[in-house]
Amino acid sequence: MTVLPPKHRTAYVNARLLDPASGLDAPGGLLAEDGKITDLGPGLFKDGLPEGAQRVDCGGACLAPGLVDMRVQIREPGEEHKETMVTAGRAAAAGGVTSMVGLPNTEPVIDDVAGVEFIARRAREAKGVKVYTYAAVTRKLEGKELTEMGLLAENGAVAFTDGLKPVENAQVMRRALAYAKTFGLLIVQHPEEPSLAGGAMNGGELATRLGLPGIPKLAEVMMIERDLRLVEMTGGRYHVAHVSTAESVEAIRRAKDRGLDVTCDTAPHYFALNELAVGEYRTFAKVSPPLRSEDDRIAILEGIADGTIDAIASDHSPHDQESKRLPFGLAEPGIVGLETLLPLSLQLYHWEKCGLLDLLAHLTVKPAGILGLDAGRLAKGAPADLLIFKPDLSWKIQPDSFESKSKNSPFEGLPVQGRVVRTVVDGRALFEAA
Amino acid sequence: MTSTHGTTASYEGYRHRHLLGIEGLTASEILFLLDLSDGYVALNRGADKKKDLLTGRTVINLFFENSTRTRTSFELAAKRLSADVINMSVAWSSIKKGETLIDTAMTLNAMHPDVLVVRHPDSGAVQLLAEKMNCAVINGGDGSHEHPTQALLDALTIRRRLGGIEGLQVAICGDIAHSRVARSNIHLLTTLGARVRLIAPPTLMPGQIDRMGVETFSDMRKGLKDCDIVMMLRLQTERMQGSYVPSTREYFHFFGLDQEKLQAAKPDALIMHPGPMNRGVEIDSELADDIHRSVIREQVEMGVAVRMACLETLNHNLHAARSRQEQAAQ
Numbered sequence: 001m002t003v004l005p006p007k008h009r010t011a012y013v014n015a016r017l018l019d020p021a022s023g024l025d026a027p028g029g030l031l032a033e034d035g036k037i038t039d040l041g042p043g044l045f046k047d048g049l050p051e052g053a054q055r056v057d058c059g060g061a062c063l064a065p066g067l068v069d070m071r072v073q074i075r076e077p078g079e080e081h082k083e084t085m086v087t088a089g090r091a092a093a094a095g096g097v098t099s100m101v102g103l104p105n106t107e108p109v110i111d112d113v114a115g116v117e118f119i120a121r122r123a124r125e126a127k128g129v130k131v132y133t134y135a136a137v138t139r140k141l142e143g144k145e146l147t148e149m150g151l152l153a154e155n156g157a158v159a160f161t162d163g164l165k166p167v168e169n170a171q172v173m174r175r176a177l178a179y180a181k182t183f184g185l186l187i188v189q190h191p192e193e194p195s196l197a198g199g200a201m202n203g204g205e206l207a208t209r210l211g212l213p214g215i216p217k218l219a220e221v222m223m224i225e226r227d228l229r230l231v232e233m234t235g236g237r238y239h240v241a242h243v244s245t246a247e248s249v250e251a252i253r254r255a256k257d258r259g260l261d262v263t264c265d266t267a268p269h270y271f272a273l274n275e276l277a278v279g280e281y282r283t284f285a286k287v288s289p290p291l292r293s294e295d296d297r298i299a300i301l302e303g304i305a306d307g308t309i310d311a312i313a314s315d316h317s318p319h320d321q322e323s324k325r326l327p328f329g330l331a332e333p334g335i336v337g338l339e340t341l342l343p344l345s346l347q348l349y350h351w352e353k354c355g356l357l358d359l360l361a362h363l364t365v366k367p368a369g370i371l372g373l374d375a376g377r378l379a380k381g382a383p384a385d386l387l388i389f390k391p392d393l394s395w396k397i398q399p400d401s402f403e404s405k406s407k408n409s410p411f412e413g414l415p416v417q418g419r420v421v422r423t424v425v426d427g428r429a430l431f432e433a434a
Numbered sequence: 435m436t437s438t439h440g441t442t443a444s445y446e447g448y449r450h451r452h453l454l455g456i457e458g459l460t461a462s463e464i465l466f467l468l469d470l471s472d473g474y475v476a477l478n479r480g481a482d483k484k485k486d487l488l489t490g491r492t493v494i495n496l497f498f499e500n501s502t503r504t505r506t507s508f509e510l511a512a513k514r515l516s517a518d519v520i521n522m523s524v525a526w527s528s529i530k531k532g533e534t535l536i537d538t539a540m541t542l543n544a545m546h547p548d549v550l551v552v553r554h555p556d557s558g559a560v561q562l563l564a565e566k567m568n569c570a571v572i573n574g575g576d577g578s579h580e581h582p583t584q585a586l587l588d589a590l591t592i593r594r595r596l597g598g599i600e601g602l603q604v605a606i607c608g609d610i611a612h613s614r615v616a617r618s619n620i621h622l623l624t625t626l627g628a629r630v631r632l633i634a635p636p637t638l639m640p641g642q643i644d645r646m647g648v649e650t651f652s653d654m655r656k657g658l659k660d661c662d663i664v665m666m667l668r669l670q671t672e673r674m675q676g677s678y679v680p681s682t683r684e685y686f687h688f689f690g691l692d693q694e695k696l697q698a699a700k701p702d703a704l705i706m707h708p709g710p711m712n713r714g715v716e717i718d719s720e721l722a723d724d725i726h727r728s729v730i731r732e733q734v735e736m737g738v739a740v741r742m743a744c745l746e747t748l749n750h751n752l753h754a755a756r757s758r759q760e761q762a763a764q
Contacts, residue, residue, distance in 0.1 A: 203641050204641055204642050205641070205642040205643075205645040205646075207640070207641070208640040208641055208642055208643050208645075208646070209617070209646065210557055210558065211557035211558075211576070211577050211578035211579030211580070211614060211617060212557050212558070212577075212579075213578075214640070214641055216641075280558075280561065281557070281558030281561060281562065325536055325562075326535070326562075327535065327554070327556035327557070327558050327559035327562055327577075328556070328557065328558045329556045329557065329577070330556060
C-alpha cells in the first residue's frame with residue numbers, strides 16, 4: 001500500500017467571504033489544500049477543522065480572491081536599479097496582488113520567445129506572486145514589424161502591447177488586430193495620438209500658467225476612435241489601457257453598446273487625483289497619459305461604477321530619484337502603485353460609488369477574464385490565491401515603508417482606509433501584516 | 435516709499451526669500467520694488483554709480499541659455515552694488531541629464547553665494563534649484579514660465595512715462611505660447627490694475643489663457659484698438675519649423691507691428707519690446723527706432739535699476755533671516 005504524503009491544509013475561519021465572480025458575500029470559512037481551494041462557504045468547519053489543517057483566524061476580516069494587476073512595470077531586465085522581480089513581487093504581495101502582468105518595455109524589449117522565457121524563469125526564482133508578461137506588438141517597440149504573436153502566446157505571453165507607446169501607424173494596428181484575431185489574442189493600446197501628445201501635462205489653464213506644453217484631451221479619444229474603427233473592420237480584440245478622459249469613456253461605452261470586443265482599464269490616480277496635483281511642478285504627479293481635469297476624474301469614477309471601465313490596474317511605474325528630481329518637462333512619467341492599489345480603489349467603496357463586491361470585480365475576476373488567467377475567483381478547484389483585508393482600517397500612505405525599490409508616489413501622507421492583512425499565493429502566505 | 439536706496443531702507447515691503455515669479459506677489463510688493471528701482475535710475479544716471487551695499491557678497495549668474503543682455507544687466511547691477519560676481523554659462527545641450535542640475539546646486543551651495551541668478555530653458559527648473567539652495571534665488575527666466583525682472587522693468591518704464599499702471603490698456607502681441615515675458619507681465623499688469631489684451635495667431639495662443647484675466651484677439655487692429663501700450667514679443671524664429679506660422683513674411687503681414695496697424699492704438703501709445711528684436715518680423719524697423727514712441731532702449735536702462743533693487747532687497751532679507759536664526763540659536 002502506498003502511503004500518500006499528508007496534504008498541506010489551511011483552514012481560514014471566521015472570515016467575510018467575498019467572491020465577485022459568484023456574488024458571494026457571507027460570513028464563513030475556506031479550506032485550501034495543496035495550493036487549491038477545496039471548499040468554502042458559510043457554515044464550513046461547523047463540525048470542526050479537517051485533520052492536520054492549519055487554522056487561520058481571519059477575525060471577521062474580508063477574504064477575497066487575490067488582486068490581479070494587469071499593468072505593472074517590473075523593470076527587470078534592464079533597469080534593476082528601479083525595481084526587480086523580487087522587489088516588485090514583495091510590493092505586490094504587500095499590496096494584496098497575487099497575479100501581476102508585466103509590460104514588455106524592458107531592456108531588452110520582450111519581443112521574442114527568449115524574453116518571455118526569461119521572465120518566467122526569473123519569476124520562478126523569485127518565488128513571489130504569480131508573474132505574467134505581455135509581449136510587444138511590434139519588434140523593439142518600433143511600431144513597424146509585428147512580433148511572432150502566435151509563438152509568443154504559445155510560450156506564455158498573455159496579450160500584446162507596445163507598453164508606454166501607442167501603435168501609431170494605422171496600417172500596423174490594423175494588421176496586429178487582424179493577425180492576433182487568428183489566435184484569439186488581445187491587443188492592448190496606450191491611447192495617445194503621439195503627434196498631439198508631445199507635452200508634459202494636461203493641456204489647460206494650469207499648463208498655461210506653469211508654462212508647460214500641454215497634451216490636449218483630444219489626443220486620447222482620437223487614438224481610441226481610430227482604433228475602434230479598425231476593431232470594427234478586423235473583428236479583433238482590443239483593450240484600452242489607463243483611460244483618463246470623459247470623452248474616452250464615452251467612446252468606449254458606445255463601442256460596447258455596438259457589440260465590439262472592447263475592454264478598458266484605468267489606474268487609481270485617474271480617479272484619485274486631477275491635474276491640480278501637478279501644483280508647483282510636482283514631478284511625482286507626472287504620469288502618462290497626464291492627470292486630467294476634475295470633470296474627467298468624475299467621468300472615470302462613473303465609468304467604473306457603471307462597468308464601462310472593466311478593470312483597475314495599478315500602472316506601477318517605479319522610478320529612482322534621478323529620473324524624477326528633474327525639471328518637470330524632463331522627468332519620467334509614472335507612479336509606483338502596487339502597494340496603494342487596494343486602498344486607493346477602496347475609496348470608491350467608501351465614497352459609495354461602488355459596492356464592495358463590484359469594486360473587487362474590477363480588481364480580480366474582470367482583469368483575469370480579459371487576459372484569460374486562472375485567477376480572481378473563490379471557487380472549488382481554483383488556485384488558493386487569496387487576499388485577507390480589513391476594508392475600514394485607516395492608515396496613512398508612507399512611501400518610505402514601501403517594499404518597492406522606488407518611492408515615487410504623490411500619495412505620501414494621504415489618509416486611506418483599507419489594509420491588507422494577509423496575501424496568499426497557491427496556499428502559501430507571502431505577506432502578513434505585522 | 436521714496437528713493438531710499440542706501441542704509442535706511444525698510445525692506446518690510448518685500449519679505450520673500452527669493453524672486454521666482456510675479457504670480458503670487460501683491461500689488462504693494464511690486465510697488466515696493468518699483469519704488470526702490472526709481473532711486474537706482476537716478477544713481478545710474480550720475481557719474482558715481484557705485485554703492486557698497488553688497489560689499490563682500492557673492493552673486494552668481496548661472497545661465498543655462500545664452501542671453502548676453504540679461505546676464506550683462508544682472509552683472510552690472512551686482513557690480514554697481516559692489517558684489518563679487520561670477521558668471522557661469524552652461525550649454526544645456528551638453529548636460530541633458532537633469533541630475534546635473536541638482537549636482538550643480540549642491541556644488542554652488544558649497545561656495546556660499548548670497549544671490550543666485552538663474553536662467554534655464556525648462557519651466558520650473560529655477561524653483562527646483564531654489565529648493566536646494568541656501569541663498570536667495572532670482573529667476574532670470576525659466577522656460578515658458580516666468581521672467582519676473584523683465585516684467586518689473588517693463589512696469590517701471592511704463593510708470594515713469596505715464597505716471598502709473600492702473601487703468602491702462604496694454605496689448606501684448608506675438609508668441610504668447612512660448613513667452614515667459616508675457617506670463618510675468620500678465621500677472622504684474624493685472625495685479626496693478628491694468629487691462630491686458632493678448633494678440634496672437636491661434637497657434638501661438640496657449641489654451642484657456644483667458645482664465646488669467648485677459649482678453650484675447652487674433653486680429654491686430656481689433657486688439658490694438660485704443661491701447662495705451664503695445665508690447666511686442668520676439669517671434670522665436672527657430673520655432674518656425676514647428677509649423678506654428680507658415681512664414682516670417684506671412685507673420686509680419688498679419689501680426690508684425692507697422693505704422694498702419696499701430697493706427698488702431700491711441701495716438702501716443704508706447705511701443706515696447708523685451709529684445710532682441712527681429713526687425714521686419716515682429717516689428718517694423720522704423721517704429722522700433724521711433725524715439726517718441728519706442729521705449730525699447732529705456733527698458734534696457736530700467737533693467738539695471740530693477741535688478742539692483744531686487745539684489746539689494748533679497749540680499750537684505752537673506753542676511754536678516756540668518757541673523758535672526760543666529761540670535762535664536764544663542
